[in-house]
Amino acid sequence: MRPTLSDSKRLIIKNLKKEFNGFWALKGLNLELGQGEIFVLLGPNGAGKTTTLKLITGLLHPTEGEIYIQGIDIKKEPIKAKSYIGYVPDEPFIYPKLTGREFINLVAGLYNVKKEDYEVRLQKLFKKFDVGEWIDELSEGYSHGMKQRVIMCQLLLHNPELILIDEPLVGLDPKTARTVRQTFLKLRQDGKTILISTHTLSFAREIATRLGIINHGELKFTGTLKELAEISGQKDIEEIYLKLTEQ
Ligand SMILES: Nc1ncnc2c1ncn2[C@@H]1O[C@H](COP(=O)(O)OP(=O)(O)OP(=O)(O)O)[C@@H](O)[C@H]1O
Ligand SMILES: [Mg+2]
Incomplete structure (x- = not known):
């Protein structure tokens, strides 16, 4: 069993x-x-x-x-x-032609994060990781640390065990x-x-x-x-x- x-x-x-x-x-x-x-x-x-x-x-x-x-x-x-599972690889990848927010949204969709949880959790994570207005710019222009912060947000959004x-x-x-x-x-x-x-x-x-x-x-x-x-x-x-x- x-x-x-x-x-x-x-x-x-x-x-x-x-x-x-x-x-x-x-x-x-x-x-x-x-x-x-x-x-x-x-x-x-x-x-x-x-x-x-x-x-x-x-x-x-x-x-x-x-x-x-x-x-x-x-x-x-x-x-x-x-x-x-939530996973961060050794070389995290974000699609360069997506904004950080679009990327997080994509991952949330893959994990079936409920609509009602999405915004609340996202705002908490943005605050925690000091995510600024750059989240709506294309990720190709992000610094390494900005990418890492997006990665942390997508990691935790679906509340992995x-x-x-x-x-x-x-x-x-x-x-x-x-x-x-x-x-x-x-x-x-x-x-x-x-x-x-x-x-x-x-x-x-x-x-x-x-x-x-x-x-x-x-x-x-x-x-x-x-x-x-x-x-x-x-x-x-x-x-x-x-x-x-x-x-
Ligand atoms: N796809 C692959 N094809 C062939 N060999 C591989 C492959 N992936 C890993 N290896 C080999 O397996 C061994 C372990 O690699 P791994 O990437 O797990 O090491 P690591 O402990 O993460 O090292 P590091 O501290 O450098 O990140 C290495 O000898 C590596 O060359
Ligand atoms: Mg390694």
Whole structure:
């Protein structure tokens, strides 16, 4: 019997493997995330972070293994499973000939956001991320940070339960970066689950309820910062990271 929403984990990954032309980018990843977790995935370039996130969103198909979102098997019910996800890729794309507002509207349509919720939520998000009148200009003229703010708005508009973010802070100014941090902490309080891949260790230290260290396609360690400090014998997050990723 399929677990009900309340008793299911937000995300279950079992023995996930991904092969690209004979190269194993993921070699059997297992992970379970519950409600209200902020899990930060750390690891060197090429470790398999983006691949993991793309497999969860269904942008890539696993070579082996299973993924459940809210207890729903993404292979069996992909559209339903994906309706619970909000995703920001490592290189967010906004159609250049759309305005920010048009882009958000498009995404809201894909997620079937109800008309009565749309304007209220949008105004709240615009306020939170300091979105100005530029939202009605073509996105081709936006700065990196303006695009990132549009991306944050489209991410949250459909009220996702599981939020997946690949490198959230790159290119954000300090104020917007702080807003993003505060937003994640608030989302956590609201019971949302967040999976973040980042190289920004200070951000990981501040925000993570649990961390995972991935290297060569394997999740080598998972735990709280305190637990990883004990395993590595180091105190500072940079030292912990370097110790746990050394081969
Ligand atoms: N479409 C693809 N075809 C072939 N190889 C790929 C493909 N996507 C990823 N890889 C390989 O899989 C490995 C993991 O890549 P991935 O993008 O997941 O790393 P990452 O941990 O996100 O790295 P970074 O920190 O640089 O973003 C790399 O060796 C990469 O070259
Ligand atoms: Mg990556």
